[in-house]
Amino acid sequence: MDEPSVTGTQSVFRALSIMHAFNAARSTLTGPEVAELFGYSPPTAYRLLRALEAENFLIYDPNARSYSPGPEILRLAGVMLHRDALVAQTQTTLIRLRALTGETVAIYWRLGNKCTCTQEMPSPQPTRIEAGIGVDFPLTRGAAGKALLLDLPEAEVRDLLAEPDVPAPIGGARTLLAELTAARKRGYTVSGGETIEGSVSIAAPIPWVRQGLAAYSVIAPESRFGPRERDAAARTLVEEMARLRSILQGNTPH
Template sequence: MTKSEAGASAAIEPTVGGTQSVFRALSILHAFSARQPALTGPEVAAKFGYSEPTGYRLLRALEAEQFLVFDRTTRKYSPGPEIIRLAGVMLHRDAFVAQTHAILARLRALTGETSAIFWRLGNQRTCTQEMVGQRPGRIEAGVGVDYPLTRGAAGKALLLGLDERAVREFLAEPDVAAPVGGVDRFLADLEVSRKRGYTVSTGETIAGAVSIAVPIAWLDVGLAAYSISAPESRFGPREREAAARALLEETSRLRSFLRR
């Protein structure tokens, strides 16, 4: 540790030390998204119910370690270079992440439509990689954009590993968006999807879009799912079945690769 680093740490530790502060700081990082890429100190304090001095202490601690950067013009904090560095470490280490890019490219080539992978983060799902289709009227989820687990094929795919009781408990949580069509219809849809191995949705998150999704259940139940999305006008029953087969084949291929 350099002298300047030691000084920064010493300045931070007395006011932001302890396990509670660690969890608070991590919660702040979770607050940033594609829809909300920057936050002010008062916004953070209001969002988490902190006093403004506490909010600023946590933000400055994260800034000191370069997890956040501060824009003096807008007075807002946003994700910093340390997050990019850690993402690079994961990409270099994780064969799964490297293979995902190749899989998405093959899925797009096979269908001509947008392919993506979604990861569950709390009670949301976030698009972490996407290959946008090259045909007119393409559908785009948006990397870094989060969606409710109760909406869209990928969200439902992430819930397929749960039994009915667990799903009902999940749906009862106060921050979970109500499913389209009600709970009973949602549960029936999940049951049909379990039997066929994939989920389908129409217009639940993007108007006029149809999505097919397959969970990567053997990686970790409810953690990640692949999807293919296209305009409803050119994604009829035949195209949906072909997309589902491609998704199932690619997840099987990925499993075989990672077993080597």
């Protein structure tokens, strides 16, 4: 027997929850998987999946009997890319950062209580570190995640740490809060091996219309990213953020 009828708002949230379930490690979903993941009955799971397919948010593979993200997502991404000058500028900054540092650079977005790699340009060097586009990391681990917390008041950081789906920071809450305080003064965060073994990364938030939405990251093998190289890359990162902020302020309508 199916669940009782739900409101339109509940249906929207259920459909969005299915979209959120896709990630780099789970690029397809079947009806039974959705039912098990969210506790829906099979008819409810298929009704939601077919509604998303009808609007091109999902596509269905009849051979595998599975659903995957569809072309409507690309259309919306295109709208965003053409919405303002920021996206184009962030791409330009990503190219500049890789050229100036010689290391892998990436943009991470905050999606819920995780940070997700949405753009990445690998280092041209044969030995390099890559996160992978679409890969999620906790906000409490790694330079990128912590960079997304820099603009949050301490009370909000503590509230975040109390949420059940957020892993405890390495060293505990007090250590994380101290790290964020130091990072705010210098303009960037630093992490060693917290998300990818053998790596060192630095990150800084993008001066977006809403703070804490996205961040740049530079990541390299620990063996090549010692204090001197890391400090040089950090100076470059901070300078690029200042340059980007100046450009965006110049493009802001008065």
